[in-house]
Amino acid sequence: MQRKTLFYSALALTLLTVAFLVVPVIMSVMAGLTKNFFLGIKSGLTLEWVVQVWDLYQDTIWRSMGIALACLIITLVAGVPAAYALALSKSRWARIFEETLILPVAIPGLAIALALIQTYGGFREFRMSWAFILVGHVLYTLPFMVRSVLAVLSSIPLHEYEEAAASLGAAKRRRFFDIVVPNAMPGILAGSLMVVTLSIGEFNLSWMLHTPLTKTLPVGLADSYASMRLEVASAYTLVFFIMIVPLLIAMQKFGETGRARKSARR
Amino acid sequence: MKHSSLSMGLLLLPASILVLAFFALPMVQLVITGASGEEGLAAYWSILTVPRHREALIATLVLSLVVTLTALVISTIVGVFLVRNKFPGSNLLVSMLTFPLAFPGVVIGFLIIMLAGRQGLIGTVSQAVTGSKLVFAYSMTGLFLGYLYFSIPRVILTVMAAAEKLDISLEEAARSLGASQWRVIKDVLLPALKPGLIASGAICFATSVGAFGTAFTLATKIDVLAMTIYTEFTLGANMASAASLSVVLGLITWAALFIARSLSGNNVAAAG
Amino acid sequence: MTMTQTGSGSTEISLMNCAKSFGGQQVLKPVTLTIEAGETLVLLGPSGCGKTTLLRIISGLESPDNGSAVLFNGEDVTRLPIEKRHVGMVFQSYALFPNMTVRQNVGYGLTTGQGNERLSKAERDARVEDMLKMMRIHELADRSIDQLSGGQRQRVALARAIAPRPRVLLLDEPLTALDATLRDDLRMEINALLRSLGITAIYVTHDQAEAMALGDRIVVMSKGTIEQIGSPEEIYHQPVNMFVATFIGxxxxxxxxxxxxxxxxxxxxxxxxxxxxxxxxxxxxxxxxxxxxxxxxxxxxxxxxxxxxxxxxxxxxxxxxxxxxxxxxxxxxxxxxxxxxxxxxxxxxxxxxxxxxxxxxxxx
Missing domain, CATH: 2.40.50.140 (Nucleic acid-binding proteins)
Incomplete structure (x- = not known):
């Protein structure tokens, strides 16, 4: 009977953990849709709070999307070629460069933000614009793009593909766009999803780097948590979930198909 | 295929510019600023000599350590359980356990308020049952729960990945040799999971040490290091102190992640 | 078999003092050798003998040491990178592009503008069609590479290499990845193909049976030097030294x-x-x-x-x-x-x- 007890206690712990993670999310969603959270569902359902959030905070939503998109473009332009170069080179310098590139992930956003303010805070135009936040996001997300693409490129015989393409007359540029990029695509897609998701949810850097005119969604969230009634804060959180959950689902699905393809090849 | 160092340089150029201009240079600046205050280089010791800073450091380290250990225990049990037992709905459970992976710290702070804040679930239930309202979102317990919230999904993912690779015949062999359930876990399962557990534990620790958003939302009375830095910067306008503390904070998380990566080859975000 | 090969395949290749050093060590001692137009030359030797290095020097993937020269029909191509040499190459692992279908793989070399050929879309499609038919992979044309067997991949790799009508066909152990029976069949097929194309071909292998079956001439190599050059009969019956005698047969x-x-x-x-x-x-x-x-x-x-x-x-x-x-x-x-x-x-x-x-x- 020992095994059965073990099974049920593990199941109980699992369900408890799931509840711990999921119940607050459900409560928050409910709170954003009920007339008065204190009175509960019986006070009636409403979209009033969501509309209010839209009126008050829609600029943060657009700005976050814009920053995420700009961040994606920059990390693609900088990250994919870098990953390609790192996949080709086995030199010590390449490894050192890789370490440096990854480093911003290992340093808390707060420290990076302070450093950026220290160095570039004096450039007023820059400091006041959303580009300042973008810089922080790029630093933070670039390692994920590079890692993701590098992982795919290291798992394929890249050298041979390139040699074959060259033997067929393809010069460097053609090889990069015809062979390297399409074959790195799973990594590029996974990296892109990661970059957009992280950028939309990034708070630590954004909070330090924002100005009243350059608030992003998570900054607005923190704002509403501090100053708005619970229903509005919840509705705002709901909007955030609606933006982020499709990305998370895509990432999970993508991870599954990626795994399935890998195991099918084996 | 031969690639000239010129073309390699061109490929690395955009990333190099970004990292040099917006990371390396500012970080150097930060280290210099840290030593630019009245105490000079001694500012780097302030984390040990100034009581308020020392307390924040200790609180941060203790909290992170406890969170890490708790997350490891829960995630190992749940992760192994879900890998070994497939039942209707088990995949859904896995999805729900890993979804919060990308929730930012602020949102997690808010979720903890929903759970244990002034209008939270636990408060309402406890009032109905005992008559007194249980509110602990803004205390150390709330912070602990928040950190646990963002740690569990990450650790579970690592544990499940490691558990899927386990060779089940090892356990069968141990059982055939007469080992009890407990002995199998202790002698076979845990040693096999150990590298993954150490690595994800270190990542979890680093993430907790550097986390800011959750503490910020909970506006807790407990000063964790990240909050101390923030206060020094905004209220105290003490840039040198904020800078030196940031550098120390960065060194701690970097060291923890460095250990994690040399043990596992993985890399996970530090910010929470 | 429709054979539309032009004379571009019959290129005479001359190697003059071709040597290669890696990190101060000469892995290929100076080689001087002429491969006649239309000839199939086999480079044979144990692994590490320098045969692949020599092939890569001819292809342009490797640049030889100073003082070496590679001539295609008298034209010095030593410093020409592979993408400008107009060679066809079949790799040991085939290196078929997984992001393209069979048809796209075969047609790829026609889109890069190598050689002096400028083909219209219709001409390119027709050429690809010819190649697919010739290699009897026509029904696989729109499959992805993942869906092909080893032997089918081999045919696609050959078709892809031949389609742009290269000046020389270079084959780097193309049969090694296949199992024994398939290897024998394909060996005969490659043999027939090379004869019918009349293309200059250089074939690297460590398998002496393959070398005997395919080569007009065989170059036996060991430790970076050529031990003997001769027809299969000469190599078999008149080995010049103990290495050749024991390595062949x-x-x-x-x-x-x-x-x-x-x-x-x-x-x-x-x-x-x-x-x-x-x-x-x-x-x-x-x-x-x-x-x-x-x-x-x-x-x-x-x-x-x-x-x-x-x-x-x-x-x-x-x-x-x-x-x-x-x-x-x-x-x-x-x-x-x-x-x-x-x-x-x-x-x-x-x-x-x-x-x-x-x-x-x-x-x-």
């Missing part, structure tokens, strides 16, 4: 002494082969397993040898025995004999006069 090296009377094996008094002036002083007699004549035990023939059968096997077309000589040396012998020898039997034989390989000494 099975060879028995009987130890003894070459004297004025002929070859006297160790532990025997009478010579078993007629004297040769160049062999005098040598210590080995080399011969192939099949160049012997079995003699009835009762018969007494001049120059016969005798040993004890250790193992015996019937191979279908012939018998093979391993015979232990009185000195303890073991020889492998083959023949279509009327009676099957059995272990323990006394085996009496005579080495064919024409079967003696011109290698006289182990320290050659």
């Amino acid at each position: 099975a060879t028995n090296a009987l130890s003894g002494k070459w004297t004025r009377e002929g070859f006297v094996p160790d532990g025997q008094e009478k010579p078993v082969a007629t004297p040769r002036s160049s062999a005098f002083g040598g210590n080995t007699l080399c011969f192939r397993p099949e160049t012997i004549e079995r003699i009835e035990e009762s018969h007494n023939a001049d120059g016969s040898l005798e040993g004890t059968v250790k193992t015996a096997a019937f191979l279908g077309s012939c018998h093979r025995v391993v015979v232990e000589m009185p000195g303890g040396q073991r020889l492998t012998l083959e023949g279509a004999w009327a009676s099957a020898p059995a272990p323990g039997d006394v085996f009496k034989f005579k080495i064919d006069e024409g079967g003696v390989l011109p290698v006289w000494s182990t320290n050659q």
Whole structure:
């Protein structure tokens, strides 16, 4: 009977953990849709709070999307070629460069933000614009793009593909766009999803780097948590979930198909 | 295929510019600023000599350590359980356990308020049952729960990945040799999971040490290091102190992640 | 088979002092060699002999040391990168592009603008179609590479390399990744293809059977140098040294002494082969397993040898025995004999006069 007890206690712990993670999310969603959270569902359902959030905070939503998109473009332009170069080179310098590139992930956003303010805070135009936040996001997300693409490129015989393409007359540029990029695509897609998701949810850097005119969604969230009634804060959180959950689902699905393809090849 | 160092340089150029201009240079600046205050280089010791800073450091380290250990225990049990037992709905459970992976710290702070804040679930239930309202979102317990919230999904993912690779015949062999359930876990399962557990534990620790958003939302009375830095910067306008503390904070998380990566080859975000 | 190959395939290739060093170590000693237009040349040798390096120098993937020159029909291409050399290459792993279908793979070389050809879309499609038909992979045209078997991949790789009508076809161990029966079939097919195309081809392999079957000439290499160049027959029957003799085909090296009377094996008094002036002083007699004549035990023939059968096997077309000589040396012998020898039997034989390989000494 020992095994059965073990099974049920593990199941109980699992369900408890799931509840711990999921119940607050459900409560928050409910709170954003009920007339008065204190009175509960019986006070009636409403979209009033969501509309209010839209009126008050829609600029943060657009700005976050814009920053995420700009961040994606920059990390693609900088990250994919870098990953390609790192996949080709086995030199010590390449490894050192890789370490440096990854480093911003290992340093808390707060420290990076302070450093950026220290160095570039004096450039007023820059400091006041959303580009300042973008810089922080790029630093933070670039390692994920590079890692993701590098992982795919290291798992394929890249050298041979390139040699074959060259033997067929393809010069460097053609090889990069015809062979390297399409074959790195799973990594590029996974990296892109990661970059957009992280950028939309990034708070630590954004909070330090924002100005009243350059608030992003998570900054607005923190704002509403501090100053708005619970229903509005919840509705705002709901909007955030609606933006982020499709990305998370895509990432999970993508991870599954990626795994399935890998195991099918084996 | 031969690639000239010129073309390699061109490929690395955009990333190099970004990292040099917006990371390396500012970080150097930060280290210099840290030593630019009245105490000079001694500012780097302030984390040990100034009581308020020392307390924040200790609180941060203790909290992170406890969170890490708790997350490891829960995630190992749940992760192994879900890998070994497939039942209707088990995949859904896995999805729900890993979804919060990308929730930012602020949102997690808010979720903890929903759970244990002034209008939270636990408060309402406890009032109905005992008559007194249980509110602990803004205390150390709330912070602990928040950190646990963002740690569990990450650790579970690592544990499940490691558990899927386990060779089940090892356990069968141990059982055939007469080992009890407990002995199998202790002698076979845990040693096999150990590298993954150490690595994800270190990542979890680093993430907790550097986390800011959750503490910020909970506006807790407990000063964790990240909050101390923030206060020094905004209220105290003490840039040198904020800078030196940031550098120390960065060194701690970097060291923890460095250990994690040399043990596992993985890399996970530090910010929470 | 529709053959639309132009003369572009018949290119004469000259290598002059082609050498290659990696990190101060010369992995390829200077090679001077001319590959005639339309010829199939096989580079044969054990791994690490420099054959692949030589192929990569011809292809342009590797640049040779200073002082080396590679000429295509007299034109110096030494410093020309591979994408400008207009060569066709088949890789050991095929290196088919997984992001393209079979058709796209085969057509890729027609889109890069190499050579002097400028083809219209219709011409390119027609060419690809021809190639697919010729290699009998037409029905696979729109499949992805993942869906192909090893043999099919091989055909696609060949079609892709030939489609742009390269000046020379370079094949780097193209059959190594396949299983044995498929290998034999494809070997014959490649042979027929090369003959019908009339293209200059250079084929790298470590498999001597493949080399014999395919090569107009074989270049035997070892440790970065060329040991011998010759037709398969020359290489087999007239190896220039012990390395070639033992690397190509099975060879028995009987130890003894070459004297004025002929070859006297160790532990025997009478010579078993007629004297040769160049062999005098040598210590080995080399011969192939099949160049012997079995003699009835009762018969007494001049120059016969005798040993004890250790193992015996019937191979279908012939018998093979391993015979232990009185000195303890073991020889492998083959023949279509009327009676099957059995272990323990006394085996009496005579080495064919024409079967003696011109290698006289182990320290050659």
